[in-house]
Amino acid sequence: xxxxxxxxxxxxxxxDFWSVHSPAGMALSVLVLLLLxxxxxxxxxxxxxxxxxxxxxxxxSISQQTIAETDGDSAGSDASPVGRTHHRWYLCHFGQSxxxxxxVVIGYFIMLxxxxxxxxxxxxVVLGSAVGYYLAYPLLSTA
Amino acid sequence: MDHSHHMEMSYMDSNSTMQPSHHHPxxxxxxxxxxxxxxxxxxxxxxFYFGFKNVELLFSGLVINTAGEMAGAFVAVFLxxxxxxxxxxxxxxxxxxxxxxxxxxxxxxPGPNGTILMETHKTVGQQMLSFPHLLQTVLHIIxxxxxxxxxxxxxxxxxxxxxxxxxxxxxxxxxxSWKKAVVVDIxxxxx
Numbered sequence: 565x566x567x568x569x570x571x572x573x574x575x576x577x578x579x580d581f582w583s584v585h586s587p588a589g590m591a592l593s594v595l596v597l598l599l600l601x602x603x604x605x606x607x608x609x610x611x612x613x614x615x616x617x618x619x620x621x622x623x624x625s626i627s628q629q630t631i632a633e634t635d636g637d638s639a640g641s642d643a644s645p646v647g648r649t650h651h652r653w654y655l656c657h658f659g660q661s662x663x664x665x666x667x668v669v670i671g672y673f674i675m676l677x678x679x680x681x682x683x684x685x686x687x688x689v690v691l692g693s694a695v696g697y698y699l700a701y702p703l704l705s706t707a
Numbered sequence: 708m709d710h711s712h713h714m715e716m717s718y719m720d721s722n723s724t725m726q727p728s729h730h731h732p733x734x735x736x737x738x739x740x741x742x743x744x745x746x747x748x749x750x751x752x753x754x755f756y757f758g759f760k761n762v763e764l765l766f767s768g769l770v771i772n773t774a775g776e777m778a779g780a781f782v783a784v785f786l787x788x789x790x791x792x793x794x795x796x797x798x799x800x801x802x803x804x805x806x807x808x809x810x811x812x813x814x815x816x817p818g819p820n821g822t823i824l825m826e827t828h829k830t831v832g833q834q835m836l837s838f839p840h841l842l843q844t845v846l847h848i849i850x851x852x853x854x855x856x857x858x859x860x861x862x863x864x865x866x867x868x869x870x871x872x873x874x875x876x877x878x879x880x881x882x883x884s885w886k887k888a889v890v891v892d893i894x895x896x897x898x
Contacts, residue, residue, distance in 0.1 A: 576753055576754060578754060578755060579754050579755055580754045580755075582754075657881065657884075657885055658881065660880075660884070661877050661878075661880050661881035661884075662877065664876065664877055664880040664881075664884075665873050665874070665876060665877035665880075668872070668873055668876040668877070669873050672858075672861045672869070672872070672873075675858065675861070676861070676862070676864070679862065680753070
């Protein structure tokens with residue numbers, strides 16, 4: 565494996581079937597990785613917004629429940645509305661964990677693509693991160 | 708004849724710099740292209756594969772050869788990724804708890820109509836030589852090392868180990884970040 569950046573039209577990225585051997589294929593691969601980097605930045609912002617939304621929409625019952633739990637052992641004595649909100653909150657949190665897994669996997673895929681040491685791929689990832697950050701971070705109303 | 712064959716092989720080597728020839732026998736789903744026994748032998752796979760024979764993991768003595776060893780490595784990597792997520796959350800909560808040293812500075816600032824107002828700034832922070840900060844630094848080093856280990860594990864391109872990293876990260880986030888969400892809810896929203 566070459567340990568320095570090279571300009572080349574030939575690369576194999578991540579999977580055996582993703583082998584590039586022409587300028588058109590390289591352009592398409594760079595575009596795919598650019599969009600992947602944009603998606604990665606978007607997911608980061610999306611996760612923060614989702615967490616903020618969940619905390620705003622389900623605040624009082626959960627916090628009261630937790631305060632009651634920390635004060636005394638009244639964990640089992642819930643009225644059913646509070647139990648339903650708790651259930652919804654667990655679903656939201658499970659969804660967020662799935663998004664977190666997707667974010668981790670995409671991050672590692674981008675790292676492995678850059679590890680191919682192909683300069684076009686690297687520039688595509690950098691540009692995608694820049695575009696993704698530019699588009700997504702203003703949507704963070706809390707930041 | 709021999710000379711021309713040798714020239715042909717070296718031409719193929721210099722042309723395609725990234726050949727997907729990986730030397731993991733058995734159970735790899737792909738076929739390595741022709742340059743497998745050329746003089747440019749690549750020890751590291753560059754595409755994903757599923758296998759458990761002769762998998763080197765991080766250290767020179769750690770080689771996986773059987774399915775049982777791969778299962779053990781899967782569990783170990785899973786727990787390492789879970790521990791990494793937990794460490795991130797623990798550092799955050801530790802930081803929040805230790806930021807109790809509040810300093811108030813008052814300074815005069817010019818206000819409207821030429822009056823002088825006293826503006827009070829509140830700063831929360833840690834002293835550099837305090838124990839919480841030293842603890843944060845040690846935990847930061849551990850976190851950096853573990854994150855690089857996870858990156859190197861993912862770099863083995865072994866499908867089982869990569870799935871273990873992703874699943875461990877997801878499970879760790881699910882288990883530990885739940886507590887973080889509750890803590891943030893109570894302490895940062897003034898009821």
